[in-house]
Structure formats: structure tokens, C-alpha cells
Amino acid sequence: MTVTSNNLKDNAKLFGDIFTEAIKLELANYDHKTILMDLKKKFEPGKLTPLLTGQVSIKAAVNQYLTGNGLQDTIEDKTGIYKHREWRGPVDTLYDYVKWLELWGILGKWLLKHPVTNVSALLRYRWMAAYLTTPSFFDHNVPGFRGTMLRAGRMNLNTIAKLLTANMEDIFSADLNINPENENAKKYICIDAYMPKLITAGFSEHQGILAHLVPHYLPSIINHHLPEHYLDVTESYGVPADVCGLPSMESGVAIEDDFPKIGCCYISTNMPCDGSIMSSSILDRRFQLPTYVLNTPMRHTREDTQEYAIEELKECIKFMEKHTGETYDYNLLREACERWNEQNALRLEKWEMNATDTPPHYGASNWMYRIFTYQDACGSQVAIKNDRKVNKVMRKSLGKLRKYPQQTRHRAVVWNTVANMYSALDEWLLNCWGIEAVFEFIEHQGHRPIDTATVDSMLAGVAKVIQEATMRVHSKGGYNAYTDDLWLLVEQYDCDMIVMFDQISCKGPAAITGLLEEEARRRGIKMVWLKQDLVDARTISRRDMRDQINKYMEAVMNETPLDPTLRDFDDGESW
């Protein structure tokens, strides 16, 4: 019997069983009341209307248009709930609304396709609740957007939703926590964080699944308070509090048994850093799957490490063959690499377009899409189709007067580990201070084409893609991966500013801050350090982050905000 059985009776009985079990678990494991209270706080009945209907309040919209109020005026303080949808002019408001409906369509289709499974997952996993607020979260990542920015942004976001729901469908259909007797579980190869799953493309009967993406990485971006619980769990377990939040949160999810139980084997890595090695050992103990540790060279820019990287991959493939019982098919890998190459070429074209005087699309709807398609949907047809569409829209807008942003002052590279807890920072930089974050460090991960001529050349390419994962291309991976690339990008994108995240628990970059300071000064580039704690808003809140930028913009740049309503506001409970 599977959860997705078409037999109504089966489903009903199963649902009953799971429901009771889930409730028990829920009450045992979670502080259920807090969850409900949080939800109630966020969705006070009176405030639900614009959220559910997505209506444009004509009166409020006209008012916004006439009085030229700022963006923050459309939003409730603290909760971040929209008082009414944003007025972007007739065409763009309609476009935004249609895309918003489309998003509900995607989510609705997914929810209704396997209602039992999804409800069970909702009750079983604390992080699932975060996904329920996806539409509002997405709204917060396109504030003020019009024209090409809006189109490219919405298209990317909806594609993430499509890919994500498909991903969840796979995971839950195979999850032994939700359905203890199912055959699907063994069809998946679990993969550790920050490593693209391209390497599993050589199997036809088995599929790679990223262990971290759905359970905590994305939820930590959607609901910036979610990680707090898992961080506390890890600390109570005895791990020191100054470990980086990313592996710490991951460990908390494992300790709480909040990872789906899935897979025939597990590929763990030393990526991105020593912090994650700590979490790997906790994960390993919880997953109880045969594990292969794929060690990738830290100094990936050096050619003499590549031979080792390729050997490691070959060993890893042997390991996967053993545990899947399936022979690795290099033709399948070749096809996947070719798709990766097409995707990559489109990405590079996008980079080129963003280096022009009128960069058409950047920000959270770009970098979140990039993370997702690099790690999970690498070579995915759905993603490639979207990339083609987005690039077409972007191409059309080149050299033309932009509808948005109309007023800008600076071009910036945003460098270093991005703060999950503040996805829409780039949007705020743009709307409040006119800073165009034309290049986010995350963009920079693996972007070299793979030579598919021979098996060895292909493996060399895949090895490189894996080594150039998030964080390896800057904070961990040798100082030159950090500094040289940064200055090259500053030149290529003609930037006058660098927004440098200072992730307080990431020890890697600490040693070279002086080097960066000096070089920035030498080049006359304004570099603003932005302290953040990645997934823990309790240490440094979003408001504190904005305050640092405000101070810099006012004291050093002598500027006043473009939209004064955005200078300082409370978004403590918002997306």
C-alpha cells in the first residue's frame, strides 16, 4: 500500500492512521502551541483578506499613486503583511497578479495531487509550515518591481515553485517517516549539502536527492525565525554556540529527526567547510545509510589537485553502483552534462547582460533561482525552458530605457556568504538607497562548461563543478579564489561599491579582511561591511543589518534614502 494509492478507502484509512501518529509525534516533539500562536499572529483573521484574495484595493492603490507614498506604506509593520497589493501601473499590476494566481495554481495542484501525503508531511515536519506562506514570501522578493525585472523575477520564482513541488512529491512519496512500508525509498541517493546532484545522472533507475534543500535550507530563507528552534536543539545537544549556523541548523534538523527517511545510500562531503564536517558526522549517525565521504580539494584552483578530485569521483561512482545495484551509464551522464552546458551558457549570457549599463534582472529572485538550479535542478528541462524565456525578455530590454529601477546611484558586487535570514536585502538596497546589486557571490559558483568528449574529460568537468560550489568560490577555497575574482568582477561589472557580508561565525574570511580593505581603498571602491549571522536573526536582526548600511550611506556617502519609508522599519515577523 502506498500513500499515493488511488483507492479512496485505502487512502482514508491510511490518512487516519498517519494523522493520529502525526498528532502524537507532534505533541511529543513540538511545542504545538507556539506553532499555532505563530500562525495566528501572522494571519490574524482580519488581515487575511488581501492575502487570500490578492486583491488590489482600488482606493489604496489610487492613494498610493496620487500621494506617491513609499513602499513600506503598503505593508503592515512587523508582520510584513500587505495592506493591499502594490500598485505598479495597470499592465504590471495585472502581470504580477496573473503570476501570483499562477503560483497558487502550482501550489494548489501539488497540494491536491497527494493531499494525504502532504498533510501528513505538514504534521510530521516542523519546517513544512514555512512552505505554506510561499506566495507572501515571493511577493516580498519583488517589491517595487516593474517591467523586465518583474517579469524575469516572477518567472524565476514560479519556476522554483514548480521544481520545488516536484521535488517534494519525490521526497514524500519515498519517505519512510510518512509511509513506513514503501518501495520508493531505495530509489534515491541522498546527497549532502552544497553539492550539485549532477553526479547521480548516470543512473536511470535511481535519482539523486539533496538532503538539505527542502528540509532546512529553503525554509530558513522563507521563514527567518525557523532556524532558531533547530539551532537551540543543536546547542542543547552539546555543540558550542559559535559554530556556523548553517551546519548547526542542519544538525538540529537531524537531532530532531526532521529529515525525511529516504535513500539507499548517502554521499557526504567535506563541503563547504570544517563546520559542515561536524554536521556530516551527526547526519551520518541519524541517517544510518551506507555513506561515502566525497572529499573535494579545498585548493580547487590548483591543477595538481584535479587528478585526486577525479579519482574521488570514480570511487564515489563505484560506491553508488554497489548500493544501487545499477551500472553507471556514462551516456546518461553525457546527456545531463550537455543540458548543464546549455543551462550554463544561458547563465553566462545573463551575466553579460547584467554587466551592461542597464542590467535587466538581479536580486533575490535571481540568486535564489541560481542556488536551486545549480544544486538541484542542474540540467533540468523545466529550468532550461525558463532560462530561455527569461533571457529572451532580458535581451529585448537591453539598451532601452528601464521601467524599473528608474533611479539608481551605485552598482555593487555583493560578496561572501549570503544571509538566509534576509533574502530581500538586495531589493531593499535598491529601493531604499539606489544600490544595484548587479552581482551576488552565489552567482559565481560552478560556471565552466563541461567537456563531454571522453569519460575522463567529463568527470574532470563534473569534479570542477562540484568543487566550485557555494562558499568554495570565496570564503573557503584559498584566498585568491576570494580576492582575485572579486576585483575582476568589480571591474567587469563596473561597480563603485562592494557590499561585503561579514558572517560573524564564518572564520575563513576573517584573516583577509585587511587585504580586502587595503585593495578597496587603493582602487577607490566603497566597501561596506555588513555583519550578519546567516540563519540567526537573534544575533543580528534584519533591522540591525539595515542600520549598518544606513549608517554607512549617511556618514560616508552623505546620501539620503530614495524612499524614506524604507530607511527604518520593523520587519521582525515578516518574510
Next chain:
Amino acid sequence: MSKYFGGCDVGSTYGKCVILNQNGDICGHSIVRSKINPVETANFALAEAMAEIKDLKNAEALSYLVGTGYGRNKVPFADENISEISCHAMGVHITNAEVTGIIDVGGQDVKGIAIDTDGTVKNFAMNDKCAAGTGKFYEAMARAFEMTLEDFSKLSLTAENVIPITAQCTVFAESEVISLVGDGKPRDEIAAGLQMSIAKRCFVMAKKAGTDGLITMTGGCAKNDGLKQAIEHVLKLKIAELKTDPQLMGALGAAEFARQKGMVQVG
């Protein structure tokens, strides 16, 4: 009738107020301990400073007032708020135009500020979120030594050796110090160790901000002689003296901004 311009610096630990006349002379000033409510602090500091000026009856009679400091958004009567970084830079600039670098050690944060030749801020760096190496830390240490703050500030001056303090955090440093005192180590040498560790933090902030040339200290801790000596030792240069109380620099800069803006407004 004279016109007056005010600057009110509501810091985390002290509220400071400076009142200037049209010529930029200081006519009144005050330093008061911050209250929990920043509005009260501002009112109190302003009243104290105004008490020194006979023909200034109430706050409304000030031509222009600029609020600054941690509680600057809460300053009543303020015509404008300007960040304390810009205000410290301006205060120092009008006091000694040759200074190009500032180390501001207040009650709760340490800042390094690089100033341009016109008194604007070139760059700055600060440690927030952590009280180690700030005024609050000194207050805790003085308590641990059972001394007044003033006496504790001078304690290290007589030391012949420096006992290194390894803990960076206020809480841990305090217990380290207590155990050193318990071990019977000379108190002045322990104090010298503390001063040195704080001076190093200040050094980092100054470096981060890119200060060079003539450097001065502002904030209440600029009056801490032991710290000044330690910083001079770490930076290997002499700290420039200011003719006005360094703790007033933020308020003075704010008052100067008020004077500049107010004069334009008054015409």
C-alpha cells in the same frame, strides 16, 4: 538677541548636550548619565546645558537642534537627526582640523573613523553587539577592583610589567581578572594587561576604518589615561589632545551641524 544652536548626543551610557552661539562658541554644555528612557535623557541633558545660558528660556528658543547618538530618534525638539559617526567627525574637525583619524570609545561601542579634510567621514568601522573593550567594561572592571572609575583608569600607569589577559569577552575577562587578583598578582600589572587588550581592539577598528595621519580619541573613555597610554603604545604614535572635553565631541559636532543648517535657515 543672540541665536543659539544645540546638539544633543543621547548615548547608551551618557547624554551630552552642547549649545553654540552664532560664532560657534560653546555657551553651555552638559554630561548626564543616560536614563532608561532616551527622551528623558535628552530632556535632562538639554535642560542642564540651557541652565548655563541666561537669555535662553526654553528649547523652542533654540534656532536649530540636531540629535545624535544611539537614541537620536528620540530627541524631542530635534529638527534633524544625524548619525554620531558624522557628528564625532565634525566635532573633532572644528576642534582640531589637522586630525584625520578618530578612535571613539563610548559606553557600548568602539568606533574607528577616518575623516576627510573637510570634516566629512571617509570611512568607519565599529564593533557593536559586544561590550568588551568599552566604557561599560571599564565600569565592571573598576567594580571588580573595588575602585572608582577615575582611579582605575590611572592604575596601569605605574605598572612595570604587563600581565596578558587572554579573554576577549567582558564576562570571562572579569573572572580572569578576579582569579589573578586572588593569586596575589600586582593589581597595576593586571590593569595594564586589560588596557593593552582593549587598546588592541581599538587598533583593529582604527585600521579597519583606514585611519592614518594624526589620530585623536573621543568618547568618555578618551579620559581614561591608562587606555590612552596603551593605545599610544600599540599605535606607536601620540594621540592628539583636544582642547574641548572629548566626551562632548558628538554633541559638539551635532551643534555645529545645527549651527550650519540654522544659519542658512535664519538667513
